[in-house]
Amino acid sequence: MLCEIYKGNKKAEMYLYVPLNKGIEDVPEVLLQSFGELELVMKLELNPSRKLARVDVATVMEDIQDKGFYLQVPPSKWNGPKSNKEE
Secondary structure (H helix, E strand, C coil): EEEEEECCCCCCCCCEEEEECCCCCCCCCCHHHHHCCCEEEEECCCCCCCCCCCCCCHHHHHHHHCCCCEEEECCCCCCCCCCCCCC
């Protein structure tokens, strides 16, 4: 599956994966607005054996097939609950 990956100028580390043959036509307008001005980051071939840095390639491919896009959001900065127990 060939895809394009875009980033916007409003939120750092948020990426939009779309199929190369359709582009952003299936992406909801409200989501596009949250990105601001889109910039093409790269074109990429996705396949089950490919490794991606922060997301599972199977999930990306499934969302692109089902929804027409995959949204990669910035990683959470929350590290879970803090323990009161001292070590």
